[in-house]
Amino acid sequence: MGTGTVDSRAAGSGGAPREIRRAVVTGGAGFVGSHLCDRLRDSGASxxxxxxxxxxxxxxxxHLASDPGFELLEHDVTEPFxxxxxxxxxxxxxxxASPHDYARHPLATxxxxxxxxxxxxxxxxxxxxxFLLASTSEVYGDPLVHPQVESYWGNVNPIGPRSQxxxxxxxxxxxxxxxxAHLGFDTTIVRLFNTYGPRMRPRDGRAVPTFVTQALAGREITVAGDGRQTRSLCYVDDTVAGILAAARSGHPGPVNIGNPAELSILELADRVxxxxxxSxxxxxxxxxGDDPDLRRPDITRAxxxxxWAPVVDLDKGLTATIDWFAARQES
Incomplete structure (x- = not known):
C-alpha cells in the first residue's frame, strides 16, 4: 500500500483540499463497500x-486482514458505536441493498x-x-422524469413492497x-445507480448476478415481466471513483453516480x-411489485x-464480472 492520503475538500474551505488519512466505511464488507476499502487503502488512507x-x-x-492499515469492527450501526x-x-x-435483502430484512433496512x-x-x-451518504436511484421511485436529474423529487410508493x-x-x-444546514456538518450525498461487478452475491435478486449465474450453469434465464423495463449499469470501479470524487469535491449533493448508457433488461439478458x-x-x-419502468441518470452535475464520468463499458465490465463468478464456480 502507498503512504499518501486521499484528498477531500472541506465544506466552507473555499475549495482547499482536505486530507483523508483515516476513513471509516460502514457496510465496508459489502459489495460496494469492500471495493471502496480497497481503493482507499490503495491511495494510502487507513x-x-x-x-x-x-x-x-x-x-x-x-485479503485486507493482515494489512496494518485496515481494521475490521464487527458491529451493527443501528446501535451507537x-x-x-x-x-x-x-x-x-x-x-x-438488493430487493431480496430488503424484503427479508425490512426493519433492519x-x-x-x-x-x-x-x-x-x-x-x-x-x-x-x-460525511458521505451513499444513497440510491431508488429515491426517484418509478420516475415520471427521464433521465433522472437530482432536482426531481421522485414518484415513490411510501407503503409499497420497496418502501422500506x-x-x-x-x-x-x-x-x-x-x-x-442546521448543525454545520461537512456532508455530501451521492445517489448510486445499478452498480455491478465482482463480489456481488449470486442470489441477491439483482439482474446481473442472476443472469450470470444462470447462464454459466446452463439454466433458463429468468426475465421479469416482458423485459422492456430499463436499467443503467455502472461498473463498481466507476462507482467507487465517483464516491471518492464526491468526497474530494466537498459538494453537498445530491449527485447522481451512474452510467447513462441505458438498456432493457431483455437486452442485458441477451448480452450476458x-x-x-x-444457449x-x-x-x-x-x-x-413497484418495479420501476425506467432508470437512467443525468450525470451533468457529476x-x-x-x-467524474464512467469509463468502463458494458462488455468490459460484464466480462470481468462473469470471469469472477466463473472462477468461484470452478474453485
Missing amino acids: VVCVDNFLTGSAENVA DVEGPVDAVFHLASP LKAGAHGTLHALELAGRKNAC YDEAKRFAEALTATHR RELCGS APTVFVPRP VSELG
Missing part, C-alpha cells in the same frame, strides 16, 4: 471497516437508514470528519441535509448469455462539479 455481516461478507475483505483515534471521513454505505445514518453522522461530528429501502434512503438524505457462450433459453416470470 480504513476502519464497520459491518455486522447481515448482507456483507468477511470474505470480501479477507465509536472508533478510537482520529477520523477524517465517514462513508456511510451500511444497508441491505429502515433502521440502517434512520438509526444507522444518525449514528454515523454523530461519529463524524465527534471526529470533525466529513426507498424511504429509508430518502429519510437518510433528509437527516444528512439537516445536519449540514452471449458473453457466457450460453440457455429466456423464460419470462412475473414482475415484482461531470461539471466532480470532474
Whole structure:
C-alpha cells in the first residue's frame, strides 16, 4: 500500500483540499463497500471497516486482514458505536441493498437508514470528519422524469413492497441535509445507480448476478415481466471513483453516480448469455411489485462539479464480472 492520503475538500474551505488519512466505511464488507476499502487503502488512507455481516461478507475483505492499515469492527450501526483515534471521513454505505435483502430484512433496512445514518453522522461530528451518504436511484421511485436529474423529487410508493429501502434512503438524505444546514456538518450525498461487478452475491435478486449465474450453469434465464423495463449499469470501479470524487469535491449533493448508457433488461439478458457462450433459453416470470419502468441518470452535475464520468463499458465490465463468478464456480 502507498503512504499518501486521499484528498477531500472541506465544506466552507473555499475549495482547499482536505486530507483523508483515516476513513471509516460502514457496510465496508459489502459489495460496494469492500471495493471502496480497497481503493482507499490503495491511495494510502487507513480504513476502519464497520459491518455486522447481515448482507456483507468477511470474505470480501479477507485479503485486507493482515494489512496494518485496515481494521475490521464487527458491529451493527443501528446501535451507537465509536472508533478510537482520529477520523477524517465517514462513508456511510451500511444497508441491505438488493430487493431480496430488503424484503427479508425490512426493519433492519429502515433502521440502517434512520438509526444507522444518525449514528454515523454523530461519529463524524465527534471526529470533525466529513460525511458521505451513499444513497440510491431508488429515491426517484418509478420516475415520471427521464433521465433522472437530482432536482426531481421522485414518484415513490411510501407503503409499497420497496418502501422500506426507498424511504429509508430518502429519510437518510433528509437527516444528512439537516445536519449540514442546521448543525454545520461537512456532508455530501451521492445517489448510486445499478452498480455491478465482482463480489456481488449470486442470489441477491439483482439482474446481473442472476443472469450470470444462470447462464454459466446452463439454466433458463429468468426475465421479469416482458423485459422492456430499463436499467443503467455502472461498473463498481466507476462507482467507487465517483464516491471518492464526491468526497474530494466537498459538494453537498445530491449527485447522481451512474452510467447513462441505458438498456432493457431483455437486452442485458441477451448480452450476458452471449458473453457466457450460453444457449440457455429466456423464460419470462412475473414482475415484482413497484418495479420501476425506467432508470437512467443525468450525470451533468457529476461531470461539471466532480470532474467524474464512467469509463468502463458494458462488455468490459460484464466480462470481468462473469470471469469472477466463473472462477468461484470452478474453485
